[in-house]
Amino acid sequence: MQALFDKQKAYFDRGTTIPRSSRADALDRLERAILDYQDEIEDALKEDLNKSSFEAYTTEVGFVRHSLRKARRHLKKWMKTRRRRTPFFHLFTRSYIKPDPLGTVLIIGPYNYPFQLVMEPLIGAIAAGNTAIVKPSEFPSATETVIKKMLNETFDDGFVHVVTGGKETTQSLIALPFDHIFFTGSPRVGRIVYQAASENLTPVTLELGGKTPTIVDEHAKLKVAARRIAFGKGLNAGQTCIAPDFLYVHENVKDEFLRILKETLDEFFNDTDDFPRIINDRHYERITSLIDEDKVVYGNHRNAESRYLSMTVMDNVSFEDPVMKEEIFGPVLPVLTFFSLDEVVSTLKERPKPLALYVFTERRQNAQRLFDQLPFGGGAINDTITHVANPHLPFGGVGESGIGVYHGKYTFDAFTHYKSFVKKSTKADPPVAYPPYSQKKEKLVRRLMK
Ligand code: NAD
Numbered sequence: 187m188q189a190l191f192d193k194q195k196a197y198f199d200r201g202t203t204i205p206r207s208s209r210a211d212a213l214d215r216l217e218r219a220i221l222d223y224q225d226e227i228e229d230a231l232k233e234d235l236n237k238s239s240f241e242a243y244t245t246e247v248g249f250v251r252h253s254l255r256k257a258r259r260h261l262k263k264w265m266k267t268r269r270r271r272t273p274f275f276h277l278f279t280r281s282y283i284k285p286d287p288l289g290t291v292l293i294i295g296p297y298n299y300p301f302q303l304v305m306e307p308l309i310g311a312i313a314a315g316n317t318a319i320v321k322p323s324e325f326p327s328a329t330e331t332v333i334k335k336m337l338n339e340t341f342d343d344g345f346v347h348v349v350t351g352g353k354e355t356t357q358s359l360i361a362l363p364f365d366h367i368f369f370t371g372s373p374r375v376g377r378i379v380y381q382a383a384s385e386n387l388t389p390v391t392l393e394l395g396g397k398t399p400t401i402v403d404e405h406a407k408l409k410v411a412a413r414r415i416a417f418g419k420g421l422n423a424g425q426t427c428i429a430p431d432f433l434y435v436h437e438n439v440k441d442e443f444l445r446i447l448k449e450t451l452d453e454f455f456n457d458t459d460d461f462p463r464i465i466n467d468r469h470y471e472r473i474t475s476l477i478d479e480d481k482v483v484y485g486n487h488r489n490a491e492s493r494y495l496s497m498t499v500m501d502n503v504s505f506e507d508p509v510m511k512e513e514i515f516g517p518v519l520p521v522l523t524f525f526s527l528d529e530v531v532s533t534l535k536e537r538p539k540p541l542a543l544y545v546f547t548e549r550r551q552n553a554q555r556l557f558d559q560l561p562f563g564g565g566a567i568n569d570t571i572t573h574v575a576n577p578h579l580p581f582g583g584v585g586e587s588g589i590g591v592y593h594g595k596y597t598f599d600a601f602t603h604y605k606s607f608v609k610k611s612t613k614a615d616p617p618v619a620y621p622p623y624s625q626k627k628e629k630l631v632r633r634l635m636k
Contacts, residue, residue: 188362194347202345217251219337220305233328234325235326245299250301250306270283275634278613280609285603285605286315287603288314291364291366292359293320294360294369294370295322298427307391307600310600311368319346320347321349321356326465366388370427376394394586395427395541396583397538398428398431398432398562399434400418403439404438412449414568414570415447415544416454417454418570429571432509467493473515476509476516481503483500531560539587540562545566563588581596
């Protein structure tokens with residue numbers, strides 16, 4: 187690890203990653219590599235998580251290709267040194283901001299979108315002129331293998347290199363004095379990464395998870411709500427950081443909503459062959475152990491061998507149930523009810539700040555009230571998930587759900603230091619700021635600086 191890290195540092199110090207032409211060339215090479223490996227990537231995602239080709243393309247390969255295009259198109263604009271205004275008393279001075287790469291960075295990925303969640307930060311790291319070590323999750327092993335083959339074949343190991351392995355590998359990597367660590371994963375491991383990074387004062391982006399509340403108020407269009415919630419929870423079988431974790435439904439519409447939700451789930455997910463599988467036995471055991479069979483009102487069909495768990499709805503759940511004590515990260519939807527928005531606000535405010543929040547309502551003032559009063563990373567009114575797919579919006583958590591944002595230009599920013607500097611003319615050198623400070627000078631300064 188140390189030798190690889192030193193090699194990347196030396197590569198960065200040679201300045202090869204700085205010119206726009208080399209960043210553009212690297213992004214082009216990455217795009218070509220992804221096109222060459224597209225089928226292998228999609229096959230690997232099928233093998234690891236049983237992702238359909240539709241999901242594999244829209245949420246992984248296509249998502250990344252779109253980001254690459256955008257980074258390539260805007261690179262010149264993003265890299266530009268920009269002039270800023272200068273207070274007039276600085277006299278004969280111009281001010282600038284120059285985007286500068288951070289250096290050698292580490293990208294650590296989780297298992298659920300194993301391709302997208304390392305490639306997306308890598309695009310920003312390359313565009314911003316860094317060298318990068320990439321550590322994908324070890325659990326989707328077929329995808330891990332393709333990512334390693336693809337990137338290590340495409341790039342010099344001093345520039346971009348994939349290291350594979352489990353937590354011991356990650357632990358030796360995070361001990362190194364990287365210039366930035368970009369981590370996507372659980373809050374538990376996020377703490378370990380943050381602690382190790384602090385030893386070297388390494389800045390971090392932590393893209394973590396949590397329990398995303400999904401509120402359905404009595405003025406919601408129930409059919410649309412059911413469809414959009416079913417879509418967001420079904421995606422990758424609930425193994426999505428911004429999936430609706432639990433439903434918080436107004437008591438007056440709960441029965442009707444559950445009836446429509448069940449119909450929708452029947453309609454959407456009767457093709458079990460294409461439904462994603464839980465990543466491994468440990469997570470399968472963990473998720474199924476959260477299900478209280480007495481509270482199941484839909485689904486709970488299982489096949490332990492293939493790690494299949496159908497969409498499952500639990501009713502009459504309270505915040506004291508085990509399913510409400512941790513992020514579910516699987517196709518289980520607990521339903522809780524409320525009577526008033528006051529109750530929603532006070533209850534949710536006591537819980538850790540979530541990565542996302544979804545509100546279904548036709549009353550604008552209700553949505554606004556919840557969005558004004560509740561903290562969350564990002565969210566949607568009358569939708570789930572889609573805010574993540576808009577590169578013009580920064581994506582990231584707050585509090586327990588993470589530190590920092592990325593996507594689009596924000597990914598470039600995550601791997602950039604904005605150097606600020608001034609340039610002063612030497613044609614004139616008024617002595618006003620220089621000692622000795624006469625009363626006359628002070629009087630003048632006091633007049634100008636206010
Ligand atoms: P995880 O935290 O278990 O693992 C993430 C990475 O950390 C893996 O590469 C793993 O090898 C490494 N790791 C695991 N244990 C470690 C340890 N003790 N020391 C050092 N490294 C270790 O996360 P996961 O299970 O792969 O992913 C699920 C979590 O990630 C969920 O909480 C989910 O919400 C979150 N997530 C967040 C986002 C986001 O964008 N905010 C996206 C996807 C997933």
